[in-house]
Amino acid sequence: MLTREEATAILLEERLALTAFVVTIVRSFHMAEDIFQDTCVKTLLREEHFESRDHLLKWARVLCKNRAIDVIRSRDGKYYGLSEEALSSLSEDWPGSQDECMTETRDAMAYCLEELTPNNRRILQLRYFEGRSGIDVANILGRKPATVYQALARIYSLLEKCIQTRLAIAGGESSYE
Numbered sequence: 001m002l003t004r005e006e007a008t009a010i011l012l013e014e015r016l017a018l019t020a021f022v023v024t025i026v027r028s029f030h031m032a033e034d035i036f037q038d039t040c041v042k043t044l045l046r047e048e049h050f051e052s053r054d055h056l057l058k059w060a061r062v063l064c065k066n067r068a069i070d071v072i073r074s075r076d077g078k079y080y081g082l083s084e085e086a087l088s089s090l091s092e093d094w095p096g097s098q099d100e101c102m103t104e105t106r107d108a109m110a111y112c113l114e115e116l117t118p119n120n121r122r123i124l125q126l127r128y129f130e131g132r133s134g135i136d137v138a139n140i141l142g143r144k145p146a147t148v149y150q151a152l153a154r155i156y157s158l159l160e161k162c163i164q165t166r167l168a169i170a171g172g173e174s175s176y177e
Contacts, residue, residue: 001049002056006110008128010053011040011060012159013109018064025068035067041131053106108166112159120155127152 002010011018015036022032039060050056113121126137134152138145 001051002053003049004044005113007044007050007056008040008124009109009113010056010106011043012113012128013105013163014057014060018060021061022064022068025065026072031071032068035064035071037128038067039063040128044128045131104167104170105163108163108170109159111166112162115162116155116158120151120158123148123151124155 018039019029019032019036022035023029026032026035042063043056043060050059113124116124123137123141126132126140127134132140134148135145138148141148
C-alpha cells in the first residue's frame with residue numbers, strides 16, 4: 001500500500017508524462033495542467049489506498065482521460081477527439097510502468113521533497129495534499145496569489161534540478177530531458 005506521501009511523490013514525478021497525456025486529448029497545456037491538478041486532488045482525497053505505483057498511475061491516467069473528455073464536452077457540447085479505442089490504447093501504452101529508471105527517479109523525488117524548506121513543503125501540502133487553489137494557499141499563508149504561483153514554479157524548478165542531480169550521481173538518466 002502506498003502512503004499519501006508516496007502517492008504525491010509519484011504524481012509529481014509523473015507530472016510531465018500525465019500532463020502530456022492529457023494534452024493529446026485536450027490540445028491545451030493550460031487545460032491539461034488544470035486537469036492534472038484536479039487528478040492530484042482526487043487521487044489524494046481518495047479513501048482507498050493504492051496497492052502499487054502501477055495501480056496509482058493506471059487509475060490517474062483513466063481519471064485524467066475521463067476528466068479531459070468531460071471538460072471538452074462541457075465546453076464544446078461534444079467530444080470530437082480520439083476514439084475511445086485509441087484513447088484506451090494510448091492510456092495502456094503510455095510510459096509509466098515501473099522499471100529501474102523509474103524507481104531511481106522516484107527515490108530521487110522522495111529525497112528532493114525531503115530537502116525542500118519547511119515553507120516550500122507547506123505550500124505543496126496545502127496545494128496538492130489538501131487540494132486548495134493557489135488563491136486559497138495565498139490567503140492561508142497571508143501572501144499574494146502571484147507570490148504563491150511564483151513559489152510553486154520555483155519549487156517545480158528546484159525539484160527538477162535536484163532530481164536531475166540525484167540521477168546523475170546515481171548514474172541514471174533524467175526523465176525530464
